[in-house]
Amino acid sequence: MLGIADVARHAGVSTxxxxxxxSGGFHVSPAxxxxxxxxxxxxxxxxxxxxxxxxxxxxxxxxxxxPFLNRxxxxxxxxxxxxxxxxxxxxxxxxxxxxxxxxxxxxxxxFLLRQRVDAVIAVxxxxxxxxxxxxxxxxxxxxxxxxxxxxxxxxxxDDLAVARLATEHLISLGHTRIAHIGGDKALDLDFNLPTNRxxxxxxxxxxxxxxxxxxxxxxxxxxxxxxxxxxKQLLGRPHGRPTAIFAASDEMAxxxxxxxxxxxxxxxxxxxxxxxxxxxxxxxxxxSTVAQFPQQQGEKAVxxxxxxxxxxxxxxxxxxINMPFELIxxxxxxxxxx
Amino acid sequence: MLGIADVARHAGVSTxxxxxxxSGGFHVSPAxxxxxxxxxxxxxxxxxxxxxxxxxxxxxxxxxxxPFLNRxxxxxxxxxxxxxxxxxxxxxxxxxxxxxxxxxxxxxxxFLLRQRVDAVIAVxxxxxxxxxxxxxxxxxxxxxxxxxxxxxxxxxxDDLAVARLATEHLISLGHTRIAHIGGDKALDLDFNLPTNRxxxxxxxxxxxxxxxxxxxxxxxxxxxxxxxxxxKQLLGRPHGRPTAIFAASDEMAxxxxxxxxxxxxxxxxxxxxxxxxxxxxxxxxxxSTVAQFPQQQGEKAVxxxxxxxxxxxxxxxxxxINMPFELIxxxxxxxxxx
DNA sequence: CTGAAAGCGCTAACAA
DNA sequence: TTGTTAGCGCTTTCAG
Numbered sequence: 001m002l003g004i005a006d007v008a009r010h011a012g013v014s015t016x017x018x019x020x021x022x023s024g025g026f027h028v029s030p031a032x033x034x035x036x037x038x039x040x041x042x043x044x045x046x047x048x049x050x051x052x053x054x055x056x057x058x059x060x061x062x063x064x065x066x067p068f069l070n071r072x073x074x075x076x077x078x079x080x081x082x083x084x085x086x087x088x089x090x091x092x093x094x095x096x097x098x099x100x101x102x103x104x105x106x107x108x109x110x111f112l113l114r115q116r117v118d119a120v121i122a123v124x125x126x127x128x129x130x131x132x133x134x135x136x137x138x139x140x141x142x143x144x145x146x147x148x149x150x151x152x153x154x155x156x157x158d159d160l161a162v163a164r165l166a167t168e169h170l171i172s173l174g175h176t177r178i179a180h181i182g183g184d185k186a187l188d189l190d191f192n193l194p195t196n197r198x199x200x201x202x203x204x205x206x207x208x209x210x211x212x213x214x215x216x217x218x219x220x221x222x223x224x225x226x227x228x229x230x231x232k233q234l235l236g237r238p239h240g241r242p243t244a245i246f247a248a249s250d251e252m253a254x255x256x257x258x259x260x261x262x263x264x265x266x267x268x269x270x271x272x273x274x275x276x277x278x279x280x281x282x283x284x285x286x287x288s289t290v291a292q293f294p295q296q297q298g299e300k301a302v303x304x305x306x307x308x309x310x311x312x313x314x315x316x317x318x319x320x321i322n323m324p325f326e327l328i329x330x331x332x333x334x335x336x337x338x
Numbered sequence: 339m340l341g342i343a344d345v346a347r348h349a350g351v352s353t354x355x356x357x358x359x360x361s362g363g364f365h366v367s368p369a370x371x372x373x374x375x376x377x378x379x380x381x382x383x384x385x386x387x388x389x390x391x392x393x394x395x396x397x398x399x400x401x402x403x404x405p406f407l408n409r410x411x412x413x414x415x416x417x418x419x420x421x422x423x424x425x426x427x428x429x430x431x432x433x434x435x436x437x438x439x440x441x442x443x444x445x446x447x448x449f450l451l452r453q454r455v456d457a458v459i460a461v462x463x464x465x466x467x468x469x470x471x472x473x474x475x476x477x478x479x480x481x482x483x484x485x486x487x488x489x490x491x492x493x494x495x496d497d498l499a500v501a502r503l504a505t506e507h508l509i510s511l512g513h514t515r516i517a518h519i520g521g522d523k524a525l526d527l528d529f530n531l532p533t534n535r536x537x538x539x540x541x542x543x544x545x546x547x548x549x550x551x552x553x554x555x556x557x558x559x560x561x562x563x564x565x566x567x568x569x570k571q572l573l574g575r576p577h578g579r580p581t582a583i584f585a586a587s588d589e590m591a592x593x594x595x596x597x598x599x600x601x602x603x604x605x606x607x608x609x610x611x612x613x614x615x616x617x618x619x620x621x622x623x624x625x626s627t628v629a630q631f632p633q634q635q636g637e638k639a640v641x642x643x644x645x646x647x648x649x650x651x652x653x654x655x656x657x658x659i660n661m662p663f664e665l666i667x668x669x670x671x672x673x674x675x676x
Numbered sequence: 677c678t679g680a681a682a683g684c685g686c687t688a689a690c691a692a
Numbered sequence: 693t694t695g696t697t698a699g700c701g702c703t704t705t706c707a708g
Contacts, residue, residue: 354681
């Protein structure tokens with residue numbers, strides 16, 4: 001195997017110098033560095049990450065743990081993180097918890113502990129205290145996305161504000177009969193996200209002196225099909241039909257639009273619909289929504305970690321980092337019918 | 339740090355014995371093995387993968403390269419591979435080529451060469467000869483999913499047969515005016531997949547003595563929005579409107595259904611639509627389709643690699659491994675209007 | 677079946 | 693700025 005010694009010989013320097021030259025180039029004269037880099041390139045030398053890691057304690061690898069991969073939000077976060085890591089010369093090792101409790105245990109009790117990652121990004125995961133403790137015991141920085149994780153820096157959008165914004169948009173158009181399709185309690189997966197969005201919705205109504213009717217809330221499972229059913233119930237009633245629906249995700253909003261159409265309603269003439277996410281299909285459906293930017297969240301998570309991994313980390317401002325969101329008005333919301 | 343020596347001491351054996359006991363347990367008496375395992379568990383010892391890899395040359399890690407992550411097919415393949423790898427005690431390091439040419443170069447010239455992976459799975463990727471050669475030079479097994487990669491074992495569905503099956507379904511219902519929405523040439527990403535599907539479609543028509551009309555083919559970009567436009571063109575014509583559409587993917591089929599609806603057609607009364615994939619949203623739209631099973635493809639890719647990584651690999655049957663597919667008839671296809 | 681010891685390829689003191 | 697060298701923690705001969 002081509003080793004550092006070969007490069008050293010070729011460049012006429014010691015292995016130590018090669019090592020230094022190839023890793024940042026500190027304490028090496030520019031001339032030497034260039035010569036070493038040339039030799040390495042010419043020979044096609046790439047450091048063995050194992051040997052390097054073993055000697056230095058740095059893995060140049062980040063573990064990313066997601067509950068699923070096959071959802072727009074998670075895949076986007078991972079994609080963002082991955083791109084950013086690649087630029088930093090880091091690998092991304094993916095851990096997926098789809099396998100259930102045993103998979104989860106094996107990830108936290110085995111995989112993450114074998115010194116293969118420098119740090120961990122946990123996406124939309126409610127970690128137990130022992131899971132967090134384990135990682136901290138190994139001195140592995142941990143950052144959450146879609147938190148909040150207690151005691152861990154976490155990137156989140158302010159779900160309450162997001163929901164308020166969406167609802168206010170509807171109110172400002174003149175709607176007063178505004179329904180909400182949110183998550184059901186069973187989805188602990190997403191923290192209190194559904195609950196927070198519901199609170200935001202209620203807060204906006206309250207601020208506008210609109211009553212939050214119990215029967216205007218429908219839980220669903222964050223899928224199109226689930227929201228389709230929920231929207232049919234909401235819109236099918238003979239009396240007091242809502243004129244607008246705020247769905248807690250774009251997929252659910254799209255399900256609602258399709259339900260409305262199937263009932264013969266025209267969106268937004270008869271009923272307005274707004275979602276949250278700016279899912280890749282939102283534009284196609286002309287869906288008004290509050291965008292969040294998961295890819296950017298992944299990138300930011302990496303930035304936070306890179307900082308934490310630096311020899312002298314900058315002091316953290318606070319544990320929770322608020323990520324941006326933005327109202328995007330398309331064709332699914334309008335003034336209510338007279 | 340807790341090391342192998344601690345376990346050795348605790349169990350009253352040498353480090354060599356601990357190592358053997360913990361890795362398969364060959365050449366160790368059952369009693370000793372049990373004792374060592376107990377000690378390790380009690381102390382919470384996990385081997386350092388770096389030290390282990392450096393000494394043994396085995397990384398227990400597989401690199402998976404995908405062009406995008408945020409598409410149902412890719413995410414599913416990765417999910418399948420990941421779950422299977424986890425069972426084998428392997429990690430999955432993800433490389434994503436979204437970053438364009440430079441990202442691609444850095445992956446193949448740097449990341450994959452630093453001895454961090456034992457093997458590579460390339461998903462829907464057309465690797466250049468030099469990329470393949472590089473990996474082979476390092477003696478790293480490579481398997482493709484969604485191939486074919488020349489000289490590399492590849493898992494694929496027989497796209498020609500898939501397309502034929504879908505088309506035959508329509509023909510058997512009595513359709514003769516069957517349109518096809520396929521990929522445009524620009525999507526080299528997906529090999530000749532679009533072309534193969536088109537050939538399969540044409541072959542089925544020919545076998546039924548139906549003319550393959552030029553104007554019944556529309557290229558699109560494998561998105562819902564792209565196919566929506568294409569379908570509108572197809573269905574909007576005043577004369578000789580097709581009675582059925584075979585879309586080369588479910589997302590495109592869904593776009594076609596929505597286009598048909600927006601034109602006032604009823605699916606399947608006025609027009610039948612069939613796709614390929616069995617995308618997660620296919621059932622919701624009542625879409626008839628030819629299912630392929632990407633998750634299973636990911637799992638199978640891992641199996642092939644695990645075999646190849648064995649000391650004495652079983653001889654490969656052939657380079658191309660055909661993956662299963664299956665016609666699923668739902669509510670989007672029916673006999674043509676009288 | 678078990679132990680002793682020589683590396684695996686690199687990095688980081690320490691010296692020069 | 694550069695070289696020398698002692699490990700990093702484990703696996704694997706080779707003996708016993």
